[in-house]
Amino acid sequence: MTATSEPLVQVQDLVKHFPITQGIVFQRQIGAVKAVDGVTFDVMRGETLGIVGETGCGKSTTARLLVRLLDPTSGHILFEGQDVGAHQKGDLKALHREAQMVFQDPYSSLNPRKTVGSIISEPFAIHGLLKGSGERRKRVQELMDRVGLNPEHYNRYPHEFSGGQRQRIGVARAIALEPKLLVADEPVSALDVSIQAQVLNLLRGLQREMGLTLVFIAHDLSVVRHMCDRVAVMYLGKIVEIADSDVLYSFPRHPYTGALLSAVPVPSPTGERRRQRELLTGDVPSPANPPKACRFHTRCPKAQSICSEEEPLLELKGTRTEAACHFPLTESEVKLRLPAALAANASNNDRHPDGVLDQSSSSSSPSST
Amino acid sequence: MSEPLLQVEDLRVRFSTEDGVVHAVDGISYTVDIGQTLGIVGESGSGKSVSSLTMLGLTRSQGADIEGRILFGGRDLVALPDAELRKIRGNEIAMIFQDPLSSLHPFYKVGVQLTEAVHAHRNVSKSQARARAVELLDLVGIPDPKRRVDQFPHEFSGGMRQRVMIAMALANEPKLLIADEPTTALDVTVQAQILALLDDLQSRLGMAIIIITHDLGVVAEITDQIAVMYAGRIVERAPTQAIFGSPQHPYTWGLLKSIPRLDSPRGEELVPISGRPPSLIKRPSGCHFHPRCPYVRDEHKRIDPRLEPVTGDPGHAVACLLSSELRSRIWHGLTLGESSATLRHLVVEDEHPVRAHAVPRVSEDGPV
Numbered sequence: 001m002t003a004t005s006e007p008l009v010q011v012q013d014l015v016k017h018f019p020i021t022q023g024i025v026f027q028r029q030i031g032a033v034k035a036v037d038g039v040t041f042d043v044m045r046g047e048t049l050g051i052v053g054e055t056g057c058g059k060s061t062t063a064r065l066l067v068r069l070l071d072p073t074s075g076h077i078l079f080e081g082q083d084v085g086a087h088q089k090g091d092l093k094a095l096h097r098e099a100q101m102v103f104q105d106p107y108s109s110l111n112p113r114k115t116v117g118s119i120i121s122e123p124f125a126i127h128g129l130l131k132g133s134g135e136r137r138k139r140v141q142e143l144m145d146r147v148g149l150n151p152e153h154y155n156r157y158p159h160e161f162s163g164g165q166r167q168r169i170g171v172a173r174a175i176a177l178e179p180k181l182l183v184a185d186e187p188v189s190a191l192d193v194s195i196q197a198q199v200l201n202l203l204r205g206l207q208r209e210m211g212l213t214l215v216f217i218a219h220d221l222s223v224v225r226h227m228c229d230r231v232a233v234m235y236l237g238k239i240v241e242i243a244d245s246d247v248l249y250s251f252p253r254h255p256y257t258g259a260l261l262s263a264v265p266v267p268s269p270t271g272e273r274r275r276q277r278e279l280l281t282g283d284v285p286s287p288a289n290p291p292k293a294c295r296f297h298t299r300c301p302k303a304q305s306i307c308s309e310e311e312p313l314l315e316l317k318g319t320r321t322e323a324a325c326h327f328p329l330t331e332s333e334v335k336l337r338l339p340a341a342l343a344a345n346a347s348n349n350d351r352h353p354d355g356v357l358d359q360s361s362s363s364s365s366p367s368s369t
Numbered sequence: 370m371s372e373p374l375l376q377v378e379d380l381r382v383r384f385s386t387e388d389g390v391v392h393a394v395d396g397i398s399y400t401v402d403i404g405q406t407l408g409i410v411g412e413s414g415s416g417k418s419v420s421s422l423t424m425l426g427l428t429r430s431q432g433a434d435i436e437g438r439i440l441f442g443g444r445d446l447v448a449l450p451d452a453e454l455r456k457i458r459g460n461e462i463a464m465i466f467q468d469p470l471s472s473l474h475p476f477y478k479v480g481v482q483l484t485e486a487v488h489a490h491r492n493v494s495k496s497q498a499r500a501r502a503v504e505l506l507d508l509v510g511i512p513d514p515k516r517r518v519d520q521f522p523h524e525f526s527g528g529m530r531q532r533v534m535i536a537m538a539l540a541n542e543p544k545l546l547i548a549d550e551p552t553t554a555l556d557v558t559v560q561a562q563i564l565a566l567l568d569d570l571q572s573r574l575g576m577a578i579i580i581i582t583h584d585l586g587v588v589a590e591i592t593d594q595i596a597v598m599y600a601g602r603i604v605e606r607a608p609t610q611a612i613f614g615s616p617q618h619p620y621t622w623g624l625l626k627s628i629p630r631l632d633s634p635r636g637e638e639l640v641p642i643s644g645r646p647p648s649l650i651k652r653p654s655g656c657h658f659h660p661r662c663p664y665v666r667d668e669h670k671r672i673d674p675r676l677e678p679v680t681g682d683p684g685h686a687v688a689c690l691l692s693s694e695l696r697s698r699i700w701h702g703l704t705l706g707e708s709s710a711t712l713r714h715l716v717v718e719d720e721h722p723v724r725a726h727a728v729p730r731v732s733e734d735g736p737v
Contacts, residue, residue, distance in 0.1 A: 054556040055527070162645050192412040193583050194661075197627035197641035219556060226629030226639065246635060263561035265586030266632050267613060267625065279565060280558045283526040 007042040007078075008181060008213045009066065014039050014075035014085075016061050020288060033288045035061040037237035038075070040314070043181070048207065048214040050228030050245070052221055052260070054284050058237040059217045060104075063185045066215060067099045068092055079181075097127060100174040104186035106166035110158040116169055117154040120144065123176040143172040147202060164195035168202065175206060182207075183215045188223065200227060221264050225249050233257045236287055236295040239314055243321040252338075253317045253328035256296050262337040294326065302327045373400035374577050375424075375545060380437035380447075382416070382423050389650040393419040395601035396437070398676075401545065401594075406571065406578040408588030408609070410624070411598035412646050417581045420598075421547045423447075425464060426454045441545070460490040463538035467550035469530035473522040479506075479533055480518035486540040505536040510566060528559035535566065542574060549581045564590055585624060589613060597621050600647050600657040603676055607685040617679055617687035617696050619662045622703055640709060656690060663709035664691060664699060664716045691716070 017032035036058040043049050051059045064070045066077065068084060077085045084095050100123075103109035110119055120140045123129075130136040141151035147168040158166055167187060174182055184203065188196040200223065207214050216227050224231055225245055232242040233256065241254040252258045259280045280299050285291055291298050297307035306326055314324040329337075382394040394416040401407045411417040422428045424439050424446055439446040441462065446454065466472040474482060483505055484498035493501070499518070506514035509532040522530060531551065538546055548567065552560035568591050571578055582588055588595055588609065595612045597605040597620065605618040616622055623642035644661040647653055653660050655670040662669070674688040681693075689696065695715060702712045 054558060164645060192646065194412055194623060194627055194642035195645060197639035198643075200629070201639055201641060221557065222629045222631050225631060225635060226637075249631065249635075260557060261631070263557040264631055265560070265564070265584070265590050266630060267585040267589045267628070279562055281562075283528055283559070 006045050008045045008080060009043040010076075010078040010081075011039060011041050011043075011062075011066070012076040012078070014062070014065060014077065015073045016058075016065055016070060017073045031288055034237050034290060035287060036065065036072075037287075037290070039234070039237070039239050041232055041239060041242060043213055043215060044230075045180075045213055046211055047230060048216055048228045050224040050231040051215065051217045051234060052219065052224050052231060053234035054219065054260075056236075056284055056287055057234040058287070059234050060185050062234070063101065063183045063215065063217050066181070066183050067101045068095055069101070093127070097177050098179050099181040099183065100177065100179040102167070102170050102174045102182065102184040102187045105190055106163050106170055107158075107190070109170055110166055112158055115155050115157055116144070116149075116161070119158070119169060120172045120176060123173060127177065129177075140172075140176075143176055146206075147172045147175075148198070162195075163191050164198055167191060167199050171199070171202060171206070175210065175212075178210065179212070181213045181215065183217070185217045186219070187216075189218065189220065196223070203227070221249075221260060233260065236284065236290045238295060238324065240296065240325070241321065241323040242314070243323075247320050251321070251331070251334055253321050253323040254296075254325045255300050255302050255327075255329060257323075258329050258334060258337045259299075259301075294324070296325075302329075374403045374405075374441070375401040375579075376438075376440040377420070377424075378438040378440070380420060380423065380439060381435070382419050382428060383434040384428075385432050385434070386650075391649045392601050392652060393649055394423065397596075397598070397601075397603045399594075399596055399603065399606060401577050401579060403544070404571070404575050404577055405594065406580060406592045408592035408595040409579060409581045409598060410583065410585060410588055410595060412583055414600075414646050414649060415598040416601040416649070417598045418549055421464070421549060421579060421581060424547070425458045425462060426451065456490070459486055459538075459543075460541045461543055462545045462547065463541070463543040464547040464549065465531070465534050465538050465551050467553050469527060469534050469554065470522070472534055473530060475522055478519055478521055479525070483518070483533070483537055483540060486537050490541050501540070502536075505540060506533070508539065508570070509533070509536045510562075511536075527555055528562060531555060531559075531563055532566065535563075535570070539570065539574070543576055545577045545579065547579045547581070550583070551580065552587060553582070553584070560587070567591060585613075585628065597624070600652055601649055602657065602688065603686075604658065604689070605685075605687045606676065607682075607687075611682065611685050615685075615697070616700060617685065617693070618658075618689050619664055619691075619699075620658050622700060623661075626703060637706070638708075640703075656688075663713055666690075666716060 014036055015038055016036040017034050019029045020031040020033060021027040022030045039062060051062060053059050061070065065072050068087060072085050075085065076083050079095060079099065087095055117137065117140050120143055121136050124136050130139055141154060144151045149165060149168050161169065188199050191199060203214065204227065206212060216224065218224050228245050230242065231245050231248050232239050233254065235256050241248065241252065241257045248257065249261065252261055282299055285298060293309050293311045294307040297303040300307065304327065312324045312326045314322050317323045317328045377397060377399050379396050379398055380394055381396050384391040384393060397420060399407065409417045419428060423435060435447055437447060480499060480502045483502035487493060487498045487501050502518050503514045506517055511517050511529060511532055525533060552563050555563065564587065567578065580588060580592060592609050595607060595609050596603045597618065599620050605616065605621050612621065616625060626640040627642055629639060642661050647657060655672055656674050659665045659669045669690050672690060674690045676686045676688040679685040679687055679693055698715055699712050
């Protein structure tokens with residue numbers, strides 16, 4: 001889209017540990033849930049960055065850290081070059097004019113005792129903008145109209161709206177201050193299938209019009225592919241792979257990404273049953289006690305002894321994909337894992353961007369770093 | 370297969386509420402053969418869950434008004450007394466629910482909950498029942514079943530809990546398994562595991578499955594037949610291949626076109642279905658889908674379509690008032706990426722001759 005190469009947000013080695021305590025009066029910390037454990041990525045101005053992963057991989061925590069709803073344990077979040085990781089009250093308020101969030105559950109994220117008008121105008125009240133009530137009302141009604149709500153419903157309460165409409169209210173509230181960054185945490189997963197597309201199209205439309213930078217978090221890989229320019233795949237608090245959407249979906253390098261993509265059911269008339277599924281065995285290990293070295297090695301079909309000894313770094317594999325793996329997938333392995341439809345789609349993308357990459361992948365040896 | 374395992378005939382379920390009568394299921398009919406898998410697809414409030422809950426008598430005694438017949442092995446489940454139905458429920462017909470956490474009792478060990486199902490229908494000793502519980506956990510792929518049988522539900526992960534639910538359902542080797550959104554609460558990787566498990570169990574145990582879901586991808590994987598429900602009715606019913614290959618109902622088109630897919634070109638605009646599902650208390654007149662249908666004509670607002678076989682394909686039934694020729698032209702256009710707005714002219718152009726004779730047509734349609 002209109003993504004420039006200039007980063008809006010730079011996340012450096014971000015860590016968030018939630019303490020596990022024991023005792024009632026004297027609480028001792030006996031461990032920590034390592035929700036986010038050292039992630040580094042940039043969000044470019046005007047792009048949509050997707051974050052995918054299974055439950056408990058830390059994607060929602062990352063989202064909350066980005067808009068500073070949570071305090072990071074360590075690491076830096078540079079917003080337009082300024083470190084907002086340690087911001088306190090007043091500075092945070094300034095950050096929240098620039099970075100806003102749309103939440104997953106449209107039922108619990110709206111105050112049931114407030115009218116829609118007051119919910120959407122609350123950002124103005126907090127930031128002391130548009131003091132005249134007539135002015136404020138006019139702006140709120142413009143916003144309601146923009147997100148596809150009837151402006152006459154200004155005085156209604158959230159319970160009078162359907163799930164899709166409530167999510168529109170949430171979006172209107174988030175864009176009220178014309179932020180630069182919008183973080184959407186599973187914005188459509190609570191909605192009915194026929195409504196999802198309405199909200200997705202709304203977000204894309206808003207992004208184009210307002211030049212928003214969007215961080216889009218979802219567990220549905222099809223939705224993420226549809227929405228995002230770049231995608232980061234998280235596993236147990238780490239980013240295991242990050243690449244442009246087209247590249248990631250046509251040629252995943254990390255075995256975990258390959259397994260995720262292979263697990264997505266495709267509503268396809270032919271041959272779906274014959275596809276060779278790669279099933280991951282077992283469950284995600286506990287983030288309180290993640291496996292050593294490469295965290296995926298306990299479930300990885302390609303794991304060798306080095307994977308449990310040395311942690312792979314997130315580094316370039318080929319030209320356009322960064323993956324943290326000692327033994328990235330080769331082209332033939334990808335073909336085996338992904339439905340034929342995907343491979344066909346990949347060849348449609350003019351020229352396979354990583355087509356030249358095969359030599360490098362076959363020679364990829366355990367990195368000595 | 371001479372006689373179908375399950376035959377649902379013109380089932381209607383209505384609930385009286387303070388706001389009015391909810392027409393949850395409004396005259397649906399389908400059959401399931403032995404060993405077959407039927408997918409019922411629909412959004413929340415389309416009546417897909419109520420229809421199967423009714424089968425097990427779980428909607429009784431709620432001020433529900435149930436009509437029609439559900440024939441299972443020569444017995445009509447709708448008319449069966451509670452005591453008789455209880456012998457079938459959990460024995461010949463079993464059910465898996467959506468949320469595995471709230472469907473398991475947190476106070477009891479998994480083994481106890483599993484043996485309860487066995488004890489309810491069989492006269493077995495404690496140790497036999499326990500052995501059966503271990504066997505069941507092993508069957509559904511839970512590692513170390515001897516140890517796990519003595520654990521509590523909270524010690525299991527989401528996917529493992531769903532496996533326990535499946536094991537409970539399989540305790541008495543049912544002939545029919547009803548799975549209500551079995552994978553909705555799970556991650557894709559776990560979902561793939563559970564679907565593979567169901568597929569595998571079916572081929573080993575030879576049971577029939579009804580899988581209820583909103584996800585067309587899930588049903589594409591494991592079903593033989595699909596019924597699409599909207600506002601309490603089946604609007605399209607066909608073999609799985611036909612639903613995806615040549616769907617006939619505008620609602621099915623909408624579902625197929627409104628979800629992003631991994632195998633479609635990226636950046637393709639999604640075509641949402643406008644509006645939202647109707648209230649089942651005050652349903653739209655005529656075709657219930659007409660307020661959201663891009664191809665609506667005036668007469669569709671009055672005439673109620675019936676589920677009728679598609680010409681040339683007796684296994685494929687659809688409830689739509691458009692002519693089958695027109696439907697195939699529209700679907701062809703949609704697959705080529707044309708928008709429903711541009712395709713609407715097909716319907717409108719076709720309508721012009723009707724407009725010319727508007728007066729006689731109306732009187733003709735009036736009494737319908």
